[in-house]
Amino acid sequence: MLPITKTPKCYVGGAFIRSESGRVYPLSSASGEFLAHIPLCSRKDLRNAVEAAAKAGPGWARRSPYNRAQILYRLAEMLESRSAEMASALTTPNSPGEIEVRTTIDRIVHFAGWADKYEQVLGSVNPVASSHFNFTVTEPVGIVGILAPENSPLLALMTLILPAIVAGNAVVALASESQPYPAILLGELLAVSDLPGGVVNLLTGPRSEMLSTFATHEHLRALAATASPEEATQLQAGAAESIKRVVLHDPACDWASPHHHTPYAIRDFTEAKTVWHPVGA
Amino acid sequence: MPASSLRRLLDDIGTVDATGIEERVAHYPTRSIKKQAKTFGLKLAVSMVDLTTLEGKDTPGKIASLCRKALCPHPEGDLPRVAAVCVYPSMVRHAVPHVQGTGVRIASVATAFPSGQAPLKTRLAEVRQAVADGADEIDMVINRGAFLAGEFAQMQDEIAAVVEACGESTLKVILETSELETYDNIRAASFLAMRVIRPGDFIKTSTGKTSANATLGNQQVMLDAIRDHFLATGVEIAMKPAGGIKNAKQALQFLVAVKETLGDAWLRPSRYRFGASSLLNDLLRQLETQRTGAYQAPWTFTEDSSGY
Numbered sequence: 001m002l003p004i005t006k007t008p009k010c011y012v013g014g015a016f017i018r019s020e021s022g023r024v025y026p027l028s029s030a031s032g033e034f035l036a037h038i039p040l041c042s043r044k045d046l047r048n049a050v051e052a053a054a055k056a057g058p059g060w061a062r063r064s065p066y067n068r069a070q071i072l073y074r075l076a077e078m079l080e081s082r083s084a085e086m087a088s089a090l091t092t093p094n095s096p097g098e099i100e101v102r103t104t105i106d107r108i109v110h111f112a113g114w115a116d117k118y119e120q121v122l123g124s125v126n127p128v129a130s131s132h133f134n135f136t137v138t139e140p141v142g143i144v145g146i147l148a149p150e151n152s153p154l155l156a157l158m159t160l161i162l163p164a165i166v167a168g169n170a171v172v173a174l175a176s177e178s179q180p181y182p183a184i185l186l187g188e189l190l191a192v193s194d195l196p197g198g199v200v201n202l203l204t205g206p207r208s209e210m211l212s213t214f215a216t217h218e219h220l221r222a223l224a225a226t227a228s229p230e231e232a233t234q235l236q237a238g239a240a241e242s243i244k245r246v247v248l249h250d251p252a253c254d255w256a257s258p259h260h261h262t263p264y265a266i267r268d269f270t271e272a273k274t275v276w277h278p279v280g281a
Numbered sequence: 282m283p284a285s286s287l288r289r290l291l292d293d294i295g296t297v298d299a300t301g302i303e304e305r306v307a308h309y310p311t312r313s314i315k316k317q318a319k320t321f322g323l324k325l326a327v328s329m330v331d332l333t334t335l336e337g338k339d340t341p342g343k344i345a346s347l348c349r350k351a352l353c354p355h356p357e358g359d360l361p362r363v364a365a366v367c368v369y370p371s372m373v374r375h376a377v378p379h380v381q382g383t384g385v386r387i388a389s390v391a392t393a394f395p396s397g398q399a400p401l402k403t404r405l406a407e408v409r410q411a412v413a414d415g416a417d418e419i420d421m422v423i424n425r426g427a428f429l430a431g432e433f434a435q436m437q438d439e440i441a442a443v444v445e446a447c448g449e450s451t452l453k454v455i456l457e458t459s460e461l462e463t464y465d466n467i468r469a470a471s472f473l474a475m476r477v478i479r480p481g482d483f484i485k486t487s488t489g490k491t492s493a494n495a496t497l498g499n500q501q502v503m504l505d506a507i508r509d510h511f512l513a514t515g516v517e518i519a520m521k522p523a524g525g526i527k528n529a530k531q532a533l534q535f536l537v538a539v540k541e542t543l544g545d546a547w548l549r550p551s552r553y554r555f556g557a558s559s560l561l562n563d564l565l566r567q568l569e570t571q572r573t574g575a576y577q578a579p580w581t582f583t584e585d586s587s588g589y
Contacts, residue, residue, distance in 0.1 A: 054579075218578040
């Protein structure tokens with residue numbers, strides 16, 4: 001039988017796209033043999049992905065928290081059903097991929113659970129001295145840019161994406177440049193997970209080329225990134241110009257650690273809204 | 282017989298090679314326009330916009346903010362004013378106090394826009410009222426029923442009557458290309474209109490109120506007609522595509538078509554306009570991106586008329 005080879009594509013706006021630039025870069029297996037050409041996305045692809053996220057974001061934010069939980073849980077189901085394929089994409093000579101897949105599924109289920117619960121933790125009823133019922137609720141910040149680290153190409157990517165989308169944000173994420181294939185597979189899982197197209201947009205390609213655009217794009221309201229000290233400076237300078245929040249993670253951190261299981265990761269991608277509601281004396 | 286009168290006209294003016302037109306316009310989007318050329322093109326496009334609001338829910342207040350947007354599209358970046366505001370006849374008098382003497386013109390759709398299905402007397406009265414209220418430009422619709430029935434003389438007589446009713450005001454003749462159905466018909470209607478309007482008057486693609494709007498293809502047919510008419514008679518007719526031009530990239534492609542068909546003489550607001558509402562903010566967004574080097578968010582700009 002003739003083998004059918006796959007053309008890996010990025011998942012943007014609910015569609016599988018090539019880079020608008022037409023560029024690709026070769027991907028090799030751990031043993032050094034050629035596997036496939038991966039899209040080498042450009043700044044314009046990032047811009048287009050932000051447009052797609054802007055279209056999808058408000059609808060996603062209006063979904064009920066319970067519905068967001070169901071959809072994220074379904075993403076875990078989809079990953080479970082293709083776990084063997086994902087594990088083989090993640091396997092390196094030093095580490096088997098199965099553990100990373102299992103941990104990622106756990107993390108998705110963990111954050112799916114938070115979808116209709118984080119509001120109870122992050123929101124509050126505030127004591128005030130006047131005759132008001134004063135309470136604080138959270139709202140999504142908007143579109144979140146994500147720069148994933150080179151290692152843990154699935155687990156780290158999802159650890160950065162999940163807190164943002166649980167809260168009703170849309171994301172544009174740049175996958176690991178050296179290990180992009182798990183993100184390509186992730187796009188195929190997202191496409192069948194009931195997540196509305198455009199809520200998660202995945203790009204592959206050169207981090208150095210796109211970093212400054214992530215930093216300065218006015219439409220991105222927050223960044224979640226792992227960055228070297230130089231990159232962090234660049235991100236913060238651009239973010240200051242466009243007044244966006246930057247959440248930096250240590251690239252060397254243990255992505256499998258349960259320390260990442262926290263609703264306070266969700267808080268980074270929410271704005272607090274406080275309401276003073278008059279009540280009778 | 283409609284067929285024979287159209288045939289006689291097309292024998293005179295020539296037919297359209299539809300495949301050739303499609304092939305030609307398919308190449309316009311491949312032109313690479315970057316840096317200074319892009320900024321020049323975007324600013325030129327801003328100066329050519331007929332900033333339009335044609336809604337049943339238009340109020341004097343909305344017209345006022347439309348006019349303010351027309352006068353100052355964006356405070357940064359040394360931008361030109363738009364060419365005109367385009368409103369319904371009943372709103373002309375509300376626009377006058379805001380734009381009079383500023384160089385921004387007031388265009389008004391008249392003649393029972395968008396269908397044109399009213400008695401000629403009523404349509405002419407509407408034009409006269411809009412002109413009397415202060416409209417510098419009148420956008421009329423042709424009688425598509427008469428054209429499609431082959432009653433070309435009736436269609437031309439009606440346009441001539443509107444020309445007369447316009448007085449000093451510029452006339453734009455809307456062909457409503459989506460209802461003419463073929464490129465041959467668009468070319469025929471263009472010529473019929475151009476033969477009765479004055480130099481400097483416009484032919485315009487569409488009302489923006491039907492499903493199909495301005496495309497590079499039907500604009501190309503009309504630009505070719507303008508060129509052929511100019512070469513035959515020396516009369517310069519202006520062009521206005523309208524409807525469906527929503528972003529800066531499309532606007533630049535339309536301008537490339539003008540440049541390559543009619544030349545630089547048509548690259549000015551008195552010879553070429555965009556009928557659009559949401560286009561302006563995308564032009565501003567791209568200009569700010571060029572100026573600052575950072576992609577812009579939509580909320581950086583005041584709402585255009587499409588945002589109401």
